[in-house]
Amino acid sequence: MRISILLFKPRLRIPFYGLPTIEWNFYIQGITHNISNGFSIFRVIMDKRIENAMNELINTEIWSTGLYLSLQVYFEDERLPILSSWLNSQAQDNMNKVYQMMNRICHDGGCVAINEMKRDTHEWTTPLNALNELLEHEQYISCQVNTFLILCRNVNMSFHSFISGLYADRIYVSTVFMELLRILAKENERRLPYF
Structure with a gap:
């Protein structure tokens, strides 16, 4: 078995307390080996x-948050406060997921890359058109999460558990929501009374 070792530059660390230390980082077949003052840490x-x-x-969730907030404003104007409130909570939930994923990437030594977001302004003609766009978006997000879960299952099970935990409630809620939208689409002629 041949092991290739690549030595990185030493790094001087000055903690808030104690003496400065010198760290040497070695890269050994996909594992970073850190030696600092006689202690070794594998990461x-x-x-x-x-x-x-x-x-x-992450970028999809940020874009999705913008869509939810746009729809929230639209449904507020259409005097649908419960749907508007639900969209607001979805936007907040999306950003919480974004923060957790960013922290996980940074914790595991990765790099977070947030792209520029461009979103066209939408003028929905009816609430049903807006709900149809929301339904398409929910289906896209579910597909993207499922694809990512398959990748995680094949590469790293700890990420699979992490993402499954993040999206466990969303999968249930979006399934129920999509079913509700299908019912509303079938009965678009019937008007629900305002309470």
């Missing part, structure tokens, strides 16, 4: 496929 380097896919999911 696994984050897989680039997972890092790229998670960054894509």
Whole structure:
């Protein structure tokens, strides 16, 4: 078995207390080996496929937050406060997921890449059109999360558990929501009374 070792530059660390230390980082077959004052720490380097896919999911969630907020304003104008409130909570939930994924990437030694967001302004003609766009978006997000879960299952099970935990409630809520939208789409002629 041949092991290739790549030595990185030494790094001087000055803690808030104690004496300065010199760290040497070695790269040994996908594992970073850190030696500092006689102690050694092993840290696994984050897989680039997972890092790229998670960054894509982060950017999708940020874009999704913008869509939810736009729809929230629209439904508020249409005097649908419960749907508007639900969209607001979804936007907040999206940003919480974004923060957790960013922290996980940084913790595992990856790099967070947030892309520029461009979103066209939408003028929905009816609430049903807005709900149809929301339904398409929910289906896209579910597909992207499922694809990412398949990648994680094949590459790193700890990320699979992490993402499954993040999206466990969303999968249930979006399934119920999509079913509700299908019912509303079938009965678009019937008007519900305002309470």
